[in-house]
Amino acid sequence: MTKRSTLGGGALIALALLFIGLTILFAHLFRGWRVDLTQNGLYTTAPGTERILKGLKEPVNLYFFYSEKAASTLPELKTYGTRVRELLEELAARSNGNLRLSIIDPQPFSEDEDRATELGVRGAPAGPGGQNLYFGLAGTNSTDGKEAIEFFDPRKEEFLEYDVVKLVHQLSNPKKPVVAWMSSLPMGGPAMFDQQTGQPRDPPLVYSQAEQLFTVRSVPLTATAIDADVDVLVLVHPKGLTPATQFAIDQYALRGGKILMFVDPVAESDQSGADPQNPMAQMQANKSSDPGPLLAAWGVDFNPHEVVGDLEHALQVSLRQGEQPVRHLGILGLDASTFNPKDVVAAGLSTVNVATMGYLKPRKGAQTKFEPLIQSSTQSGILPTERFAMLFDPATLQDGFKPTGQRYALAARVTGNVTTAFPKGAPAGAAAPAGGALKASAKPLNLLVFADTDLLMDYLWVRKQNFFGQQVSQAWANNGDMVANALDNLAGSTDLISVRGRATFTRPFDRVEGLRRDAETRFRATEQQLEGELRTTEEKLTTLESKRNDKSSLILSPEQEQELERFQQEKLRIRKDLRGVRLGLDQNITRLGNVLKIVNIVVVPLLFALLAVAFGYWRRQKRVDYAPSLPVTSGEPQKEAGA
Amino acid sequence: MGNVGIILRRELRSYFATPLAYVFILIFLVLANAFTFYLGGFYERGQADLAPFFNFHPWLYLFLIPAISMRLWAEERKSGSIELLMTQPITLWHAVLGKFFAAWIFTALAIALTFPLWITVNYLGSPDNGAIFAAYVGSILLAGGFLAIGSCMSALTRNQVIAFIMAVVVSFLFLLAGYPLVLDVFSTWAPQLLVDAVASLSFLRHFESIAKGVIDIRDLLYFAMLIAFFLLATAIALDVRKAE
Numbered sequence: 102m103t104k105r106s107t108l109g110g111g112a113l114i115a116l117a118l119l120f121i122g123l124t125i126l127f128a129h130l131f132r133g134w135r136v137d138l139t140q141n142g143l144y145t146t147a148p149g150t151e152r153i154l155k156g157l158k159e160p161v162n163l164y165f166f167y168s169e170k171a172a173s174t175l176p177e178l179k180t181y182g183t184r185v186r187e188l189l190e191e192l193a194a195r196s197n198g199n200l201r202l203s204i205i206d207p208q209p210f211s212e213d214e215d216r217a218t219e220l221g222v223r224g225a226p227a228g229p230g231g232q233n234l235y236f237g238l239a240g241t242n243s244t245d246g247k248e249a250i251e252f253f254d255p256r257k258e259e260f261l262e263y264d265v266v267k268l269v270h271q272l273s274n275p276k277k278p279v280v281a282w283m284s285s286l287p288m289g290g291p292a293m294f295d296q297q298t299g300q301p302r303d304p305p306l307v308y309s310q311a312e313q314l315f316t317v318r319s320v321p322l323t324a325t326a327i328d329a330d331v332d333v334l335v336l337v338h339p340k341g342l343t344p345a346t347q348f349a350i351d352q353y354a355l356r357g358g359k360i361l362m363f364v365d366p367v368a369e370s371d372q373s374g375a376d377p378q379n380p381m382a383q384m385q386a387n388k389s390s391d392p393g394p395l396l397a398a399w400g401v402d403f404n405p406h407e408v409v410g411d412l413e414h415a416l417q418v419s420l421r422q423g424e425q426p427v428r429h430l431g432i433l434g435l436d437a438s439t440f441n442p443k444d445v446v447a448a449g450l451s452t453v454n455v456a457t458m459g460y461l462k463p464r465k466g467a468q469t470k471f472e473p474l475i476q477s478s479t480q481s482g483i484l485p486t487e488r489f490a491m492l493f494d495p496a497t498l499q500d501g502f503k504p505t506g507q508r509y510a511l512a513a514r515v516t517g518n519v520t521t522a523f524p525k526g527a528p529a530g531a532a533a534p535a536g537g538a539l540k541a542s543a544k545p546l547n548l549l550v551f552a553d554t555d556l557l558m559d560y561l562w563v564r565k566q567n568f569f570g571q572q573v574s575q576a577w578a579n580n581g582d583m584v585a586n587a588l589d590n591l592a593g594s595t596d597l598i599s600v601r602g603r604a605t606f607t608r609p610f611d612r613v614e615g616l617r618r619d620a621e622t623r624f625r626a627t628e629q630q631l632e633g634e635l636r637t638t639e640e641k642l643t644t645l646e647s648k649r650n651d652k653s654s655l656i657l658s659p660e661q662e663q664e665l666e667r668f669q670q671e672k673l674r675i676r677k678d679l680r681g682v683r684l685g686l687d688q689n690i691t692r693l694g695n696v697l698k699i700v701n702i703v704v705v706p707l708l709f710a711l712l713a714v715a716f717g718y719w720r721r722q723k724r725v726d727y728a729p730s731l732p733v734t735s736g737e738p739q740k741e742a743g744a
Numbered sequence: 745m746g747n748v749g750i751i752l753r754r755e756l757r758s759y760f761a762t763p764l765a766y767v768f769i770l771i772f773l774v775l776a777n778a779f780t781f782y783l784g785g786f787y788e789r790g791q792a793d794l795a796p797f798f799n800f801h802p803w804l805y806l807f808l809i810p811a812i813s814m815r816l817w818a819e820e821r822k823s824g825s826i827e828l829l830m831t832q833p834i835t836l837w838h839a840v841l842g843k844f845f846a847a848w849i850f851t852a853l854a855i856a857l858t859f860p861l862w863i864t865v866n867y868l869g870s871p872d873n874g875a876i877f878a879a880y881v882g883s884i885l886l887a888g889g890f891l892a893i894g895s896c897m898s899a900l901t902r903n904q905v906i907a908f909i910m911a912v913v914v915s916f917l918f919l920l921a922g923y924p925l926v927l928d929v930f931s932t933w934a935p936q937l938l939v940d941a942v943a944s945l946s947f948l949r950h951f952e953s954i955a956k957g958v959i960d961i962r963d964l965l966y967f968a969m970l971i972a973f974f975l976l977a978t979a980i981a982l983d984v985r986k987a988e
Contacts, residue, residue, distance in 0.1 A: 109984035113977055120973045121941045124966065128944060131961050138874035139957035170936060173943065176922045180949060608792040610868040694787040697864055702781060705860045706773040713766040 133191055143259055146191070149599035150266050153273070154192060156596075157199035159243045161272045165189055165204045166217045166235040168224075175227070181255040182236060188261060189238070192269070200269065207235050221249030238265065242272040254573060263600045270597060271313065278592040279330050280311060283320040283350075284337035286370045286554060306574055307557050307584045311335075314597075315588060322346065325532040327353040333591045336362045338371065338554045339392045344528035347393045351522045352534050354399065357544020359591035361584075364390035365554040366408050366486050367431075367457035385490050390554070398522035399515055399548060400467025406486050409460050409509045409552075410502060412618070413478035414439070416454070418495065428621055429495035430484065430502060431457045434578070435511070439475050444514060445598050446549065446586045447474055450579040452607070454561040457489055459552035460509035469517035473510035474549065480504045499625055512551040518542040549587050556580050577607070616689045627682050635675045642668045747835075751842025752849075759850050769854045772808055776800065776858055792869030797861055798879045798955050802919055802948060805890045809851065810911035813894025816843050817982065818907045840979045844895055844971075851887045855880065875957030882954030885967040889947060890915050892974035899981040915947075918970075922946035945970075 137144040165186065172179045186204065193202040207213035207224070209232050217224065217235055224233030239249040248268045253261070271277075282288065288308050303309070311317050320327070320334075325345045327334060334353055339362075342350075354360060365371075371388040389405035396403050410430035417426040433455050440447035447453070453475070460483075463471035482505045488498060520541045527538050555561060562580035566573055576582075586598050645665055759765040776797065780786045784796025865871050894911035901907050920926050922943040930939050943949070950963045 106984045109980045112980055116973055116976055120969055121945075123969055124944050125937070125941050127962050127965050131965070134961040136959040137957065138878040138959065140872040140874055144956075144958040173927070173931070173936075173939060174924060176943075176946075176949070179922075179943070180953070608869055608871055610790050610792055611870065612868050613790065697787060697868075698781045701861055701864060702774060702777040705777070705857075706770050709773065709857060710766065710770055713763075713769075716760075717763075717766075 132187055146195075146262065147266075147600040149596040150192070150262060151195065152596045153266055153270050154196040154200065157196055157269075157273050159273070160199050160201055161269055162241045163189060163193070163200060163202045163269075164216070164220060164222075164239045164241075165202065166207055166213070166222045166237050166239065167204060168234045168236065169206050171227075171232065171234050172236070177255060178234075178236065181253065181258060184258070185236075185238075185253055185261065188265065192265065207233075209233065220247060221251060223251045225252060238268065240268050240272045242275065244275055246272050246275050248272055256575065263597075266600050267314070267597060277314065277316045278332040278594075279328075280315040280317045280333045280335060280588060280592070281320045281327060281331040282308070282311070282317050282335045282337070283322065283324065283339075284335070285322055285340045285373070286338045286368060286557075287372070288319070288337060288557075305557055305559050306563050307581050310581055310585055311588060314585065315592065325349050325530070326534070327358065331358065332593075333359045333361060333588060335588075336360060337557065338363060338365055338368050338390050339395070340371070340373070340390055342391070342393060343530065344393075344523075345531040347395060348523055348528055348531040348538075350395060351398065352539055354395075354519065354546050354548070355521060355539040355542050357542065357546070360546070360548045360550075361587050361591055362392075362396075362548060362550040363554045363557060364392055364396070364403055364405070364459065364550065364552055365457070366390075366405050366459040366552070367489050368554040369456055370555065370558055389486060394522040396550070397464060399519050399546060400464045400469035400471065400517075401513070401515055401548075401550060402462040402464045403459060403550075403552065405459065407459060408457050408484045408486055408489065409477050409481050409511065410484045410498060411477045412480040412499075412502070412504055412622075415618075427494070427496040428499070428618070430498040431489060431495075433458065433477075435475060439477065439511070441472065441474050441476070444472065444474050445595065446514075446590050447512075447583055449599070449601075450582055450586075452578045453556060453580050453583050454578045455511070455553040456555035456561060457486075457553070458511050458556075460511055461513050461550060461552055462510065469515050469519060469546065471510075472514045472516075474512040474514055475551075476508040476510055479506050479508055481507070481509055496625065499622070500629065511553070512549070515546065515548040515550065517545055519546050547591060549591065557584065613690055613693065616693065617687075620686050620689055624682055624686050628679065631675050631679050631682070635672065635679075638668055638671045638675065642672070747838040748842045748845070751839055752846045755843050755846030756849060759846065765850065768808070768812065769857060772804070772854045773857055775808075776804060777861060779804070780861065792865055792871040794861065794865055794871070794876050794879065795955075797858070798883060801883050802886060802951060805887055806912060806915055806919065809887060809890040810894045810897075810908045810915065812847055812851065813891050813911055814898050814904045814907040816847060816895050817898040817978070818902055818904045836979050836982055840895070840975055840982070844891060844975055844978075847891050847895070848884075848888050851891065852884050855883055855887065872957065875955070878957045878959055879955040881959060882951050882963075885954070885964070886947060886951045889918070889967055889970050892971040892978075893918065896974040896977045896981060899978045899985070918945060919947045922949045 135144065167182055167186065169179075169182060172182050189202050189204075193200045205213050205217070207217050214224070214233070214235075217237070217239070220239035220241070222235060222237035222239050224235045226232070227234040236253050237249060237251050238253070239247070241247050248271050250264055250268060257264070287302070288304055308317070315333075318328075318331070322342060323346060326349050331353070334350070336350065350360075366389050368388045368390065371386070373386065390403075391405065392403065408431055411433050412430065414433040414435055415428045415430045416432045416434045418429045418432055419426040435453045435455060437451060440450060440453075442448050460477070461471075461473075463469075482502055484498060484502070492498070518541065521539060523538075524540070527533055557580070559565070562578035563574050563576045566575055582601050586601060589595065589598050642665070645661065645668065648661070779800040780794075780797040784799065786796040789796065862876060865876075866873070890911075893914050894907070897910040897914060898904075898907040900910070917926055923946070927939060927943060930942050934942075944966075950966050953960065954963050
């Protein structure tokens with residue numbers, strides 16, 4: 102080994118150590134220096150977060166239980182763990198000292214571990230050797246408030262900031278706004294019993310989420326007064342309300358109350374028509390909401406017999422297991438193109454799923470301001486509720502469906518002064534409010550009304566799963582976010598709205614979806630035509646067969662035999678055509694896929710190769726053209742000389 | 745700096761003077777796209793993002809980039825043209841930088857030529873273009889990292905094949921630095937700090953975090969330091985071997 106190589110080797114080792122040392126140093130030094138290029142700014146703190154942090158009046162303690170050492174064997178968890186820790190440190194840094202963060206790595210059987218369990222953070226037996234791995238957050242405030250995120254799910258990374266900020270917000274606002282929840286559909290409270298098993302059922306997640314942020318009071322449908330301290334009244338599927346109850350709601354509205362209302366032409370969860378004796382009764386029962394004189398008094402027209410069908414937003418559903426999914430004109434996946442970008446409730450969301458939604462119209466001569474919150478596409482039309490009564494094949498909804506080109510308001514914000522819905526005074530049985538019944542608004546009304554109740558149900562937006570032994574909900578649409586935004590907005594707090602709903606759940610291939618829709622429409626038309634022909638042919642066949650029986654002769658005339666043969670052939674042909682059309686359904690889509698594959702894998706490289714060849718040829722040409730100034734050396738100077 | 749530029753231009757020109765470069769780019773394009781569509785199921789997946797495309801980059805680079813880097817120095821040392829190079833009025837460092845950047849620009853060009861795929865995904869749906877751009881940046885940085893390692897390995901030997909194999913092995917170790925395959929070697933005896941340090945050297949970890957759509961300065965610094973280290977190592981190796 103020469104002196105040079107030892108020197109060189111030594112320099113290398115020194116450099117390597119420096120490199121590693123700097124890596125560690127930078128990991129701690131340059132926190133928060135980043136450029137967020139994502140479309141939704143997922144890695145930048147939301148403005149609402151800043152406001153909540155700056156608005157902290159009393160200290161909030163955060164305990165981040167993170168088994169960092171154990172997590173080093175699970176690389177994905179470790180990366181996410183670093184992200185969570187850095188987010189918490191960043192939030193603490195921006196809170197002017199009001200957010201006190203402690204990072205704890207609980208050792209087995211230590212006090213820290215007990216503390217974690219006490220505060221609500223669960224360990225999962227995922228560490229090496231089956232020991233508990235902790236990856237959760239607990240918070241306490243100066244009173245007895247206690248909140249926790251049990252375990253950070255890496256699949257919900259896009260909601261990380263929201264989950265943490267919500268926890269801080271809950272702790273810093275122990276006095277929550279009061280929400281009165283009045284629903285004729287099973288939601289919260291004593292109505293949540295499963296008839297069959299006798300076990301209490303979980304309320305829909307929108308309700309549970311509301312309970313986390315607000316003080317929710319379940320109000321019976323027979324109530325004759327709305328409490329004075331109620332900040333927001335949620336009215337779900339008003340049906341069969343007595344005039345006394347309607348009067349109570351009316352008076353609440355006139356007091357300047359905020360109302361979040363859900364009406365529906367067909368509320369799938371409405372079990373009121375169920376009759377144990379007659380299983381069909383449920384399907385044929387009337388499932389429409391009946392708001393009584395209320396909506397009309399507030400300047401809104403709602404037709405409980407009409408459902409909006411939207412071709413552009415119809416979702417593919419399979420009503421029964423094992424069946425081909427078909428497009429259901431009544432079950433819609435509403436996207437950003439339908440939301441009013443100026444209204445904070447839906448503006449930042451990406452998808453809201455609804456089922457059999459109605460529409461709202463401003464009433465002629467109304468004094469209130471009607472601003473649509475959600476509008477259908479121009480490819481929509483009206484379907485009567487009867488079509489949904491005994492619907493076995495959703496594809497039939499498309500028969501004869503002609504879009505009117507009009508956009509229907511599916512949800513709206515109604516504001517302004519209103520007059521009472523009971524001009525003749527309080528109805529019988531109504532509780533007379535102290536100070537006399539109001540005839541007109543003491544304070545302007547702020548009403549958000551949605552023409553669908555099914556959007557509140559879990560099956561349209563969230564899936565519950567088991568994660569390390571714990572029930573975790575995984576949302577695949579923003580229904581929950583929208584309801585929470587609506588409640589927040591009406592209750593007067595806007596901070597969380599800007600943090601909520603920033604994630605995009607899915608970015609489908611719109612072009613492929615469009616092709617699929619077109620193919621289905623065409624298929625539907627052809628299928629109907631062919632089925633019509635099939636029916637006619639079969640009828641003719643039956644007639645012919647019956648002729649055979651009538652005559653009570655076992656043989657047919659040769660002409661009749663021939664006809665029979667012909668019709669049978671016809672039947673076979675039609676069935677073959679039907680199969681062909683069904684196969685061709687996906688043809689366009691597969692063809693597009695193949696074209697794209699060929700273009701990218703073969704054509705583009707080929708073009709490049711051709712360009713390269715052309716370039717090489719051009720260069721050679723250039724070199725050849727360059728040559729003329731040089732003396733042309735013939736290959737045979739000696740020959741010449743010798744000649 | 746002017747000297748670096750001169751070497752850079754000379755190297756780039758020499759790349760495109762032979763069919764080798766074009767063949768390389770062709771193979772890269774075909775493989776990258778074929779993997780995306782057939783192994784990554786890009787079209788069938790139905791999601792408008794380029795994750796199936798970028799997921800293969802580290803593994804494509806693992807084998808394709810050593811093929812470029814192996815000829816950076818091994819060839820010159822073997823043929824003796826390195827002496828010719830060193831007689832020019834340039835320093836060793838200029839040569840190292842010039843050759844490296846030429847190779848990097850060439851690789852970046854090959855990566856950039858995958859742009860029809862970006863157009864395709866925009867034609868099919870509406871992807872997060874900011875995140876895709878960030879992923880391209882991360883991919884080019886990743887390629888730089890692989891090149892720097894390859895350059896160093898190439899300077900350590902006269903044989904191109906050995907340079908190739910060493911580059912693949914070392915790159916592989918860096919790729920998987922955060923995973924049990926590599927960490928287990930350290931986790932039993934080393935202090936936690938060192939284990940974490942080794943884990944933070946992982947190519948995959950830094951590439952994935954950029955590909956999410958965020959360009960964190962620490963990831964940039966990581967690649968910068970890695971490249972600097974291996975280029976310095978290249979210079980040292982060449983210097984030491986100068987006599988040989």
